[in-house]
Amino acid sequence: xxxxxxxxVSSGCYELRDLRASIRDFLKSLGMNPQLSEDSGFPxxxxxxxxxxxxxxxxxxxLVIGLLERRCGQPIADWSPFIxxxxxxxxxxxxxxxxxxxxxxxxxxHESTLAAYSIWSSDQAGYQNLSDAHKPxxxxxELLHELKTNDPAPYYETFSDASDVISSLKKNLVNEIxxxxxxxxxxxxxxxxxxxxxxxxxxxxxxxxIEAELNPDLSAKLHQLETNLSEVESKLMSTQEASxxxxxxxxREKDLLEALRLLLYRNxxxxxx
Numbered sequence: 001x002x003x004x005x006x007x008x009v010s011s012g013c014y015e016l017r018d019l020r021a022s023i024r025d026f027l028k029s030l031g032m033n034p035q036l037s038e039d040s041g042f043p044x045x046x047x048x049x050x051x052x053x054x055x056x057x058x059x060x061x062x063l064v065i066g067l068l069e070r071r072c073g074q075p076i077a078d079w080s081p082f083i084x085x086x087x088x089x090x091x092x093x094x095x096x097x098x099x100x101x102x103x104x105x106x107x108x109x110h111e112s113t114l115a116a117y118s119i120w121s122s123d124q125a126g127y128q129n130l131s132d133a134h135k136p137x138x139x140x141x142e143l144l145h146e147l148k149t150n151d152p153a154p155y156y157e158t159f160s161d162a163s164d165v166i167s168s169l170k171k172n173l174v175n176e177i178x179x180x181x182x183x184x185x186x187x188x189x190x191x192x193x194x195x196x197x198x199x200x201x202x203x204x205x206x207x208x209x210i211e212a213e214l215n216p217d218l219s220a221k222l223h224q225l226e227t228n229l230s231e232v233e234s235k236l237m238s239t240q241e242a243s244x245x246x247x248x249x250x251x252r253e254k255d256l257l258e259a260l261r262l263l264l265y266r267n268x269x270x271x272x273x
Contacts, residue, residue, distance in 0.1 A: 004033040008058045008103075010094040011067035013038050022162040023065060026169060035061055051076055051090050055097055063176065064098040066091070067165070069110040070136045072143055092143045099154065106172055107156035108165050109144065112136075114158055117144050 007027055009020055013036075020036055027034040035042060035057050037050065044053055058064060072091035079085040085093040098105050113136045120127040120141045128138070147154055159165045 004031055005063065006033040006035055006061040007063045007065060008035045008061040008094075008098075009065045009067070010058070010091055010098070012069065012071040012073060012091060015071050016067055016069055019067065019162045019165065022166060023169070026166050030173065049078075051093070052079065052082065054090065054094060055079075055082055055085075058094055058097060058103070059101065062104060064094075064103045064105050065169070066095050066098070066105060066107040068108070068113055068140055068144060070113065070134065070140060072137070072140050075139070089139050089143070092139070092146070095143070095147065099150065104176065105154050106169065107147070107154050108159045108168070109156050111158045111160050113140060113144065117141050121145065 009023055011020060013020065017038070020038070024034045024036055024039070037054050037057075042053075043057055048056065068091070073089040075087055075089050076093075077086060079088065079093060082093070082097070085096065088096070095105070095107075116127070116136045119130075120138075127135075127141075147156070157164075157168050159168070
């Protein structure tokens with residue numbers, strides 16, 4: 001699974017075990033590598049405390065799914081070597097670490113927890129006196145307050161059951177994959193343009209050696225394109241008083257020639273010499 005996208009799932013383990021299992025199965029169906037601390041395949045390092053192992057695993061995941069309902073674990077006094085988290089609950093430390101390290105965070109808050117937060121934030125003493133055994137723990141509400149007042153506050157969605165979370169993940173993960181592909185495309189394009197600039201700026205003898213590996217027909221076309229490009233650039237420089245429409249036509253022609261030249265370099269290996 002080393003080549004698959006690793007996704008860390010952060011939440012109370014026991015209360016949300018069924019939801020966590022549903023998310024794990026869904027992520028696996030997409031070919032992803034879900035990281036849940038209760039799974040047998042969860043990476044563990046001898047000598048590390050379980051909560052520290054979770055932070056180390058989270059550090060290797062570009063994407064974190066956070067779930068908040070009624071519980072987020074008991075406070076832990078010692079998080080060393082992550083001493084800045086001493087005294088925090090596991091889910092609180094994990095989400096704070098995810099934000100600190102700029103992970104992509106998909107956060108889901110149970111609708112009853114959000115309703116309880118509204119009561120607690122307006123009357124904390126009154127909330128503590130409520131006799132409802134199923135009300136969210138104060139630690140969860142404090143964590144939610146921390147998230148909502150963070151600058152910037154992470155985007156979140158509410159849920160009532162597993163189907164809500166899975167439905168949202170389908171939408172969000174498609175967007176994440178699309179964004180990732182666009183970023184890869186832009187990176188490849190920038191690298192190609194950088195390489196072309198290096199080639200064009202190389203010493204004549206180095207450039208001749210590179211061109212010698214090109215198909216002769218491609219080399220001739222490339223030189224012709226560069227001549228045309230030079231002419232267009234000269235026109236742009238000398239047409240200061242031309243109409244805006246003419247300038248735009250010249251710029252489009254220049255962009256087209258540059259694109260064609262880039263395409264020739266990219267395909268130099270595909271045409272037999």
